[in-house]
Amino acid sequence: MSSPLSTPYREREESVTLERIEAPLAGTEVEPDAELFTVNMGPHHPATHGVLRLLCTLEGEVVRDVVPLIGYVHTGIEKSCEDQQYWKAITFVERMDYLAYYFNAYAFCGAVERLLGEEVPPRAQYLRVIHMELNRIASHLFWLGTSALDLGAISMLWWSLRDRDMILDLFEMSGGQRLHTRYFQVGGVIEDIPPGFERKTRDFTATMRTRINQYEALLDENQIFVERLRDVGIVSRERLKGLGVSGPLIRATGDPWDLRKAMPYCSYEHFDFRIPVGTVGDHYDRYRVRIAEMRESMRIVEQALDGLPEGPYVTNNRKVALPPRHELATSMEALIHHFKLVTEGFRVPPGEVYEAIESPRGELGCFVVADGSSKPARVHMRDPSFVNLQSLHDMAQGELIADLVASIAMLDPILGGIDR
Amino acid sequence: MIDPTGLELVARAVRGAVGEGSVRETIHFRGQSTLDVRPDDVHEVIRFLHADADEPFDFLASLHGCDYFPKEPRLAVHYQLLSSERRERLGVRTRMTLEVAESGALPTVTDLFPTADFQEKEVFDFFGVRFAGHEDLRRLHMPEDYEGHPQRRDFPIGGEPVLYTYNEHEVPRWYE
Numbered sequence: 001m002s003s004p005l006s007t008p009y010r011e012r013e014e015s016v017t018l019e020r021i022e023a024p025l026a027g028t029e030v031e032p033d034a035e036l037f038t039v040n041m042g043p044h045h046p047a048t049h050g051v052l053r054l055l056c057t058l059e060g061e062v063v064r065d066v067v068p069l070i071g072y073v074h075t076g077i078e079k080s081c082e083d084q085q086y087w088k089a090i091t092f093v094e095r096m097d098y099l100a101y102y103f104n105a106y107a108f109c110g111a112v113e114r115l116l117g118e119e120v121p122p123r124a125q126y127l128r129v130i131h132m133e134l135n136r137i138a139s140h141l142f143w144l145g146t147s148a149l150d151l152g153a154i155s156m157l158w159w160s161l162r163d164r165d166m167i168l169d170l171f172e173m174s175g176g177q178r179l180h181t182r183y184f185q186v187g188g189v190i191e192d193i194p195p196g197f198e199r200k201t202r203d204f205t206a207t208m209r210t211r212i213n214q215y216e217a218l219l220d221e222n223q224i225f226v227e228r229l230r231d232v233g234i235v236s237r238e239r240l241k242g243l244g245v246s247g248p249l250i251r252a253t254g255d256p257w258d259l260r261k262a263m264p265y266c267s268y269e270h271f272d273f274r275i276p277v278g279t280v281g282d283h284y285d286r287y288r289v290r291i292a293e294m295r296e297s298m299r300i301v302e303q304a305l306d307g308l309p310e311g312p313y314v315t316n317n318r319k320v321a322l323p324p325r326h327e328l329a330t331s332m333e334a335l336i337h338h339f340k341l342v343t344e345g346f347r348v349p350p351g352e353v354y355e356a357i358e359s360p361r362g363e364l365g366c367f368v369v370a371d372g373s374s375k376p377a378r379v380h381m382r383d384p385s386f387v388n389l390q391s392l393h394d395m396a397q398g399e400l401i402a403d404l405v406a407s408i409a410m411l412d413p414i415l416g417g418i419d420r
Numbered sequence: 421m422i423d424p425t426g427l428e429l430v431a432r433a434v435r436g437a438v439g440e441g442s443v444r445e446t447i448h449f450r451g452q453s454t455l456d457v458r459p460d461d462v463h464e465v466i467r468f469l470h471a472d473a474d475e476p477f478d479f480l481a482s483l484h485g486c487d488y489f490p491k492e493p494r495l496a497v498h499y500q501l502l503s504s505e506r507r508e509r510l511g512v513r514t515r516m517t518l519e520v521a522e523s524g525a526l527p528t529v530t531d532l533f534p535t536a537d538f539q540e541k542e543v544f545d546f547f548g549v550r551f552a553g554h555e556d557l558r559r560l561h562m563p564e565d566y567e568g569h570p571q572r573r574d575f576p577i578g579g580e581p582v583l584y585t586y587n588e589h590e591v592p593r594w595y596e
Contacts, residue, residue, distance in 0.1 A: 071561040078546075079570055083577050114450050244480060244535025255504075262507050351449050354500050354511060356481065365482050367498065377573070382482035382500070390538050419561060 036064060039401075043072045047150045047405045050415025054392075056401065063404050066396045068389055074419040081379040085345030086112050087186060089376060093366070094180045096381055097417030099142055102128075102135040103359040104381065105184040107366035110265065111355035112186045115348050115370050118320055122309040124188030125267040130201070130304045131174070131183060132266075133297040137208070138167040139360040140290050140297075147287070147409035148219065151228055156215070163211055166204050173197050186346075187321040188314030198305050205298045212294060219287075229283040233395040233407050237281065243394070244387040247362025248293065249411070252278035252285040259358035266357075270307065271300045286410040320346050345374035352378075361385050361412055383417040422453040422508055430510065431455055433473060438464045447513075454511035462497075462514050463527035469501060469510065470532050477501035477510060480533035485543035489573035493517040495547055497526065516549075524550035546571035 042053040051072035057065035077096055081089040093108045094101040106128060113120060120128075145160030168178040174193050175181030183190055219225050237253040250257055256275045260268040276292030278285025314321045318337040327334035348370040356365040362384030369378040388411060395407040422430065430453075431443045438461050445456035457465045469477050482500040499512040516526065528551040530536045540551045541560040548569035551557060559566060568575055 071559075071563070074561040076570065079575075079577060082573075114452075117450065241479060242534045244533065246481075257504055262504070352454075352486075353450055353452055354482065354498075354509070356500075356509075363481060365500065367482065367484055367486075367500075369486055369488075377488075378486045378571075380482075380484045380486070382484065386538065387535055390535060 035059070041404075043069075048408060048415075049146060049413055050418075052389075052408070052413065052415055052418075054404075056404065058401060061400050061402075063396045063399055063401055066393050066404065068392055070389070070415070070418050072419065073415050077420050078379050078381065081376060083375065085374050086348060086376060087341070087345055089379060090185065091180070091182050093379065093381065094182060095416065096420050097359065097361070097364070097383060097385065097414045098179070099139040099414055100135060100359050100361070100364070100417075101180050102132045102184065103357060103364050104366075105182065106132060106266070107355055107357050107359075107364050107381070108368070108379070109184050109186050110357065111353050111366045111368040112348060112370075112376075114353045114355055115351050115368060116186070116320060116346075118187050118315055118317060120188055120266075121312045121315060122267065123192075123311045124313050124315075126304045126308050127174075127189050127193060127313060128184060128266050129268065129271070130193075130301055130308075131171070131189075133300045133304070134167050134170060134201070136297045136360045137294050138164045140294050141167075143290065143360075143412045144215065147412070148225070150405050150409040151225055153219065153222065153225055156219070159211075159215065163208060166207070170197065170201055170204065173200065185314065185321065187317060188312070190314075192313045198308075201301060201305060205302055208298060209295075212291065216291060226284065228403070228406055229287055229410070231280070232283045232399060232403050233410065234280065234282045235391060235394045239394060240391055243391045245362065245391050247359070247384050247388070248286060248289045249362065249388055249391065251275065252289045253281035254278060259356060259363060263356075265355075268300075271303045273297075273300050283406055283410045290412075347372060347374050348376075354382075356382070359384055361414065361417075362388060381417070381420060383420065385413040385415070385417040386420075389413050389418060421451050422510060424448045424453075427453040427455075427510075430469075430473075430475075434465055434468060437468045437472065447511075452509065452511065454513050456513050456515065459514045459516045459520060459526045462499075462512070463529060463532075466499060466501070466512060466529050467532055469512070475503065475506060475508075477503045477508075479504055480529070480535055481509070483529070483536050483539035483543065485547040485549060485571065487547060487571065487573045488515070493520070494573075495521045495549060497543060497549060499529070518548075521547070521549040524552045526550070527552050528554040530554060545569070548572070 037058045039056045039058055041056055042048045043051040053069040055067040056063055077092050081092050090105050090108055093104045096104050141160040141164040145157040148156035171181050172178045174197055175183035237255055240250055240253060254277050256277050258275045261275055273296045276289045278289050322341055323334035323337055328338055350370055350372045352369040354365055354367045356363050364384055365382035367380040368376050371377040392407060392411055396404045427446050427448055431446045434443050442461040442465055443455050443457055447454040479502040481502045484498050486496045488494050493515045496513055496515045501510045526549060528540060540554055543549050544557050545559045545562055546569055
């Protein structure tokens with residue numbers, strides 16, 4: 001065995017100098033300053049929040065151009081919906097934006113209810129509000145965990161997923177599923193909330209209040225986290241509006257545009273909540289706005305639990321909603337309705353509507369065309385992630401490539417919604 | 421929301437500014453208002469509603485296509501305008517035949533609303549509507565060598581064979 005001293009290790013060490021070298025070493029060429037360099041990022045990249053592919057043109061480390069290339073998870077959900085009865089299409093649309101499934105279901109059900117002219121009972125509306133706001137918290141928690149992970153705060157992911165799991169437990173309690181619950185149906189919700197749901201929800205909001213304070217203390221006191229977000233990715237409000245951006249991104253620029261307040265639906269006008277807005281419009285404001293939104297969502301959930309009206313949880317119109325199980329044994333009409341609804345579905349009079357709601361990422365619009373049959377002639381989702389993605393170019397241009405990752409994180413794109 | 425009277429007033433203003441034949445029809449359905457306009461006039465109508473109208477619309481919420489097959493004219497493009505100040509929505513719809521859509525008669529609105537960029541690409545991808553003046557009209561969701569426009573109603577569901585090792589030889593040009 002040779003001794004370590006016999007290798008040329010020591011000699012090599014002596015060749016290292018701390019002095020400045022004037023001439024470049026042999027074999028390396030200094031690149032001209034203005035040379036542009038095109039780098040492919042994704043589609044399989046951990047920081048792209050899904051299968052998003054970016055073609056980045058770099059000058060050194062500075063991003064000069066970003067072109068998002070999408071379509072890697074395009075599954076043709078809109079096309080598939082045209083071959084499904086209305087009540088079966090709910091299952092499809094839920095899978096578009098897979099973190100905000102209650103919102104997708106509500107946009108579609110709301111559009112079909114508008115086509116039918118169907119009234120939703122107040123209890124069902126409140127139950128919908130409770131679930132949508134819980135879903136908003138869950139979606140923002142997932143965003144918080146993955147975004148902090150992108151910025152290097154790895155432990156946030158586990159903590160936010162721990163809290164998101166508490167919400168999924170609640171969803172499992174009410175709808176039987178943790179993800180893609182298909183809890184909303186045309187005319188109301190599928191089932192009333194079980195005993196114990198209210199207490200568990202109140203436990204959750206009480207716990208979550210302190211948890212959010214902890215997360216804020218953890219991240220806002222973190223010099224690295226704040227430095228990476230503050231004064232980065234500023235885009236003017238006019239430009240964002242022209243790009244069609246909505247949701248927390250536009251609110252971070254100081255525009256208090258929220259469809260829950262501006263055009264209330266689903267009895268949101270009954271609740272007292274505030275719209276957080278930013279003052280600078282940088283990534284830090286986008287982060288703060290979403291954190292503040294979670295607090296407001298918890299206030300809405302508590303108010304909805306306090307004021308939960310008695311009454312039916314689904315419309316009494318047997319032509320639209322299934323009759324209760326106990327009627328099937330005694331009522332011939334109930335059996336016929338059940339049979340017709342399950343085999344054929346309900347028919348919707350011809351027409352076309354556009355129903356827009358405020359999803360965790362912005363305006364989620366559902367455009368449904370009915371041709372009088374029991375299947376929709378066209379279902380289109382105006383997904384906020386899809387439209388917001390166009391602003392990535394403006395956010396990232398002129399910034400460092402490391403900030404591009406922060407921009408994607410603060411944009412919060414969900415590729416299932418973008419590609420549909 | 422714009423009521424039926426308000427919709428007629430908007431239609432009259434548009435007809436006065438753009439041309440008598442520009443608005444073909446006004447539709448008020450379930451509390452939502454829509455103007456049906458001629459494809460050639462779409463850009464002028466939206467520019468008028470966006471910039472010059474007494475009550476302008478500042479936001480293009482959505483742009484999407486639709487196929488009314490077997491009705492004619494079958495293809496349509498919908499524009500959902502929004503006024504965040506008055507909190508009003510107005511739909512603008514234009515219907516055209518397949519030939520008109522593919523000939524590139526419909527003007528783009530990307531110069532008025534940059535948000536239309538992706539959405540017009542999507543409509544082109546799924547319905548084959550060629551927007552005149554769009555700088556970079558290409559497929560967005562489907563592969564660039566894809567043939568056909570899958571959201572058309574006469575495009576069959578399941579028209580795309582799923583490739584597995586055992587059946588890849590049965591698909592024409594499988595080796596490409």
